[in-house]
Amino acid sequence: MRFFMKEKILLCSMVLLFVTSCVFAAPPRALVKRIDMAKMFLDDIMEAPDTEIPAALIKQCRGVVIMRQYKAGFIFGVKGGYGVALVRDEETGEWSPPAFVKAGEGSYGVQIGGQAVDSILLIMNKEGMEMLIKTKFKLGVDGSVAAGPVGRDAAAKLGPGTAILVYSRAKGLYAGATIEGGLILNDNDANEKFYGVKGITTQDILFKKAVEMPDAAKDLINALKMYETRYDEIKESKETKEK
Numbered sequence: 001m002r003f004f005m006k007e008k009i010l011l012c013s014m015v016l017l018f019v020t021s022c023v024f025a026a027p028p029r030a031l032v033k034r035i036d037m038a039k040m041f042l043d044d045i046m047e048a049p050d051t052e053i054p055a056a057l058i059k060q061c062r063g064v065v066i067m068r069q070y071k072a073g074f075i076f077g078v079k080g081g082y083g084v085a086l087v088r089d090e091e092t093g094e095w096s097p098p099a100f101v102k103a104g105e106g107s108y109g110v111q112i113g114g115q116a117v118d119s120i121l122l123i124m125n126k127e128g129m130e131m132l133i134k135t136k137f138k139l140g141v142d143g144s145v146a147a148g149p150v151g152r153d154a155a156a157k158l159g160p161g162t163a164i165l166v167y168s169r170a171k172g173l174y175a176g177a178t179i180e181g182g183l184i185l186n187d188n189d190a191n192e193k194f195y196g197v198k199g200i201t202t203q204d205i206l207f208k209k210a211v212e213m214p215d216a217a218k219d220l221i222n223a224l225k226m227y228e229t230r231y232d233e234i235k236e237s238k239e240t241k242e243k
Helices: 002-025 029-046 055-060 126-133 188-195 202-207 215-242
Strands: 063-072 076-087 099-112 115-123 136-138 145-147 164-172 175-180 183-186
Touching: 029 063, 029 076, 029 115, 029 164, 029 188, 029 215, 055 215, 063 099, 063 126, 076 126, 076 202, 076 215, 099 188, 099 202, 115 126, 126 202, 188 202
Parallel strands: 145 164
Antiparallel strands: 063 076, 063 115, 076 099, 099 175, 099 183, 115 164, 136 183
């Protein structure tokens, strides 16, 4: 009788351990939402004629950072935010799983109102990729940054030394002139919580293939691929007309 009791207790313990591990393996909802929001920001920018990123530049870029940043306050302003970063494998052309990043900025100047700014940063060259290798980097200091051009001929307008192109949409009221520097940092606490791997870093995810593509990121990846195909469609249409 005691033998069967011990066996029953052992079986229950194993089932409980399995269920517990499955629960803790699920990524936190807040971080899944962050990836979903990144996909929404991408769609918003791509579907607006005044901010649409040329398909040729999405096809050409080596990485992307999608951010939402906040600015608020009167006289003194604090700008922070969150986002995700992805890079493209140079050999296969496939996108990496997303790594979590965050923004940290301080500013001083005449400011009124608050604002949310959705930004997409296209990493265009080796210099830009080297910025992502750092645990933090400052836009305009660690690499050249330019406002992203729009229009079908935008790729031809791109300077060879530009490391990052920025496309943004602002929501809310903001007025003023400030002195500030944009700082992007690794959010490795979020990376650990989402992937369930102790000590994992943004660089591990982006450059070392340390994790598999999560289901939560597939919609974002598919959106990037869809916008890339616009370039192929435009190119094919142009070649057909020339014939």
